[in-house]
Amino acid sequence: MKRGRIAFNGAVHQVTEDRGQVRLADGRVVAEGAFQWLPPVEVGTVFALGLNYADHAKELAFKAPETPLVFLKGPNTITGHQAHTRRPFDATYMHYECELAVVIGKTGRNVAKADAMDIVAGYTVANDYAIRDYLENYYRPNLRVKNRDACTPLGPWLVDRDDVANPMRLALTTRVNGITTQQGTTADMIFDIPTLIEYLSSFMTLNPGDVILTGTPEGLADVKAGDVVETEVENICCLVNTIVDDQTWFANA
Amino acid sequence: MIEQQVSGTVYGVVLNDRASLARIGSDALEAAPYKGAPRAPALYIKPAGTRVPGGSVVSLPAGATAVEVGATVGLVMGRAAARLSADTALEAVAGVVLAADLSLPHASYYRPAIREKCFDGALPLGPVQPLTDLASLSLTTRIDGEVVETRSLADLLRDPARLLADVTGFMTLAEGDVLLVGVSYLAPQAVAGSRVSVHAEALGTLDFSIAGAQA
Numbered sequence: 001m002k003r004g005r006i007a008f009n010g011a012v013h014q015v016t017e018d019r020g021q022v023r024l025a026d027g028r029v030v031a032e033g034a035f036q037w038l039p040p041v042e043v044g045t046v047f048a049l050g051l052n053y054a055d056h057a058k059e060l061a062f063k064a065p066e067t068p069l070v071f072l073k074g075p076n077t078i079t080g081h082q083a084h085t086r087r088p089f090d091a092t093y094m095h096y097e098c099e100l101a102v103v104i105g106k107t108g109r110n111v112a113k114a115d116a117m118d119i120v121a122g123y124t125v126a127n128d129y130a131i132r133d134y135l136e137n138y139y140r141p142n143l144r145v146k147n148r149d150a151c152t153p154l155g156p157w158l159v160d161r162d163d164v165a166n167p168m169r170l171a172l173t174t175r176v177n178g179i180t181t182q183q184g185t186t187a188d189m190i191f192d193i194p195t196l197i198e199y200l201s202s203f204m205t206l207n208p209g210d211v212i213l214t215g216t217p218e219g220l221a222d223v224k225a226g227d228v229v230e231t232e233v234e235n236i237c238c239l240v241n242t243i244v245d246d247q248t249w250f251a252n253a
Numbered sequence: 254m255i256e257q258q259v260s261g262t263v264y265g266v267v268l269n270d271r272a273s274l275a276r277i278g279s280d281a282l283e284a285a286p287y288k289g290a291p292r293a294p295a296l297y298i299k300p301a302g303t304r305v306p307g308g309s310v311v312s313l314p315a316g317a318t319a320v321e322v323g324a325t326v327g328l329v330m331g332r333a334a335a336r337l338s339a340d341t342a343l344e345a346v347a348g349v350v351l352a353a354d355l356s357l358p359h360a361s362y363y364r365p366a367i368r369e370k371c372f373d374g375a376l377p378l379g380p381v382q383p384l385t386d387l388a389s390l391s392l393t394t395r396i397d398g399e400v401v402e403t404r405s406l407a408d409l410l411r412d413p414a415r416l417l418a419d420v421t422g423f424m425t426l427a428e429g430d431v432l433l434v435g436v437s438y439l440a441p442q443a444v445a446g447s448r449v450s451v452h453a454e455a456l457g458t459l460d461f462s463i464a465g466a467q468a
Contacts, residue, residue, distance in 0.1 A: 045302070069365070072297075072365070074298060074424065074430075075261075075427070076425045076427065134293065135287055136287050136289075137284055137363055139296070139363075139365045139366065140365070142296065143298075143423075144293045144296075147296075147298075148423050149335070149425050203372040203373070204300070204372055
């Protein structure tokens with residue numbers, strides 16, 4: 001099943017996907033445009049992986065890490081499908097990152113690799129934007145690069161774990177204004193999902209609603225205001241986001 | 254007015270005092286590729302599972318034998334705040350908490366320190382108290398009764414108001430979020446079995462103890 005969350009008629013609703021349509025729990029179908037997409041889960045702790053694809057590590061001229069390079073994100077940075085993300089006026093290089101997002105469904109501590117998939121609820125798609133102009137050497141990638149408001153679109157659907165036969169073999173694709181700019185496969189992850197869950201749960205408790213953004217393959221490109229960025233993971237969903245400039249973002253400030 | 258609780262995300266900052274900048278040294282500060290002392294606040298996140306109340310027994314992750322005790326205070330947000338200006342930033346703060354930001358020792362701040370800073374229990378926090386003058390607040394850390402560090406917030410590079418302004422310049426802090434105002438580089442270490450306290454004149458004492466590896 002594919003589950004989502006929307007804001008509709010003054011309330012937050014859980015919805016499901018039914019033959020391409022968005023259906024409320026009471027059976028009503030709501031048309032695109034009549035509601036706003038929310039991230040498919042209310043996120044707890046959000047983990048993101050840096051350099052978790054060998055080709056991407058090479059693209060950034062880094063040696064692949066020996067332990068997972070993990071950083072955290074606050075809820076301020078998470079936004080839904082079809083949202084706007086701001087490119088600040090002084091940015092010269094802002095890039096998307098198409099990622100498979102793993103949503104935790106059960107509490108887990110010291111979870112062995114062999115049991116790791118038991119605590120997974122399902123999968124969604126993230127676009128982990130970065131603004132490289134703001135990189136510094138302290139706890140890098142630093143929050144000013146990666147934790148900006150609405151800079152991490154997530155969704156639209158949470159796909160049940162059991163509906164995905166092999167999450168380690170899914171195509172990742174990014175299109176900017178309809179032109180494919182990034183292609184990869186989750187098969188190329190350095191640290192796979194069970195390894196990441198075992199690692200994280202070895203020192204902290206994972207909880208329902210925690211999300212692991214598993215990293216991105218090569219194929220980064222600068223995006224500009226007005227660009228429509230689609231990040232898609234095969235058999236999961238396609239997440240659409242539009243870049244806007246400061247004038248648009250703060251038009252009513 | 255609803256009494257403000259710590260309910261959101263806890264953010265902290267390193268290298269926000271002169272002593273820490275001096276201690277990490279120019280080799281680290283001038284390292285490639287992005288040379289220089291921090292321009293923006295050097296932030297990190299303490300996830301929800303790190304928060305524990307005073308009186309807690311904190312177990313170390315497997316393989317760890319000691320933790321750095323980063324005595325600090327946290328600003329508890331009373332409302333959503335973005336693009337604050339320093340002269341009015343403190344109006345968004347509902348209160349303050351005494352905090353012990355525990356970290357497995359790590360001399361390098363180059364990469365995010367997730368295992369080091371995010372293990373369960375790695376943030377003993379006192380109760381939310383009314384905002385007090387932090388400008389020259391003195392924090393004293395004791396391990397097994399012995400004073401191991403005394404630091405004054407007068408040494409901060411960005412004072413609480415400036416820090417709030419600079420952080421909210423690029424991200425929104427939500428009601429119930431906490432911003433820790435800075436910890437010492439290579440703060441004193443407590444080993445398993447230690448009793449630890451962090452004290453500030455105006456804020457009381459936060460006690461906890463350190464146990465061996467988590468089962």
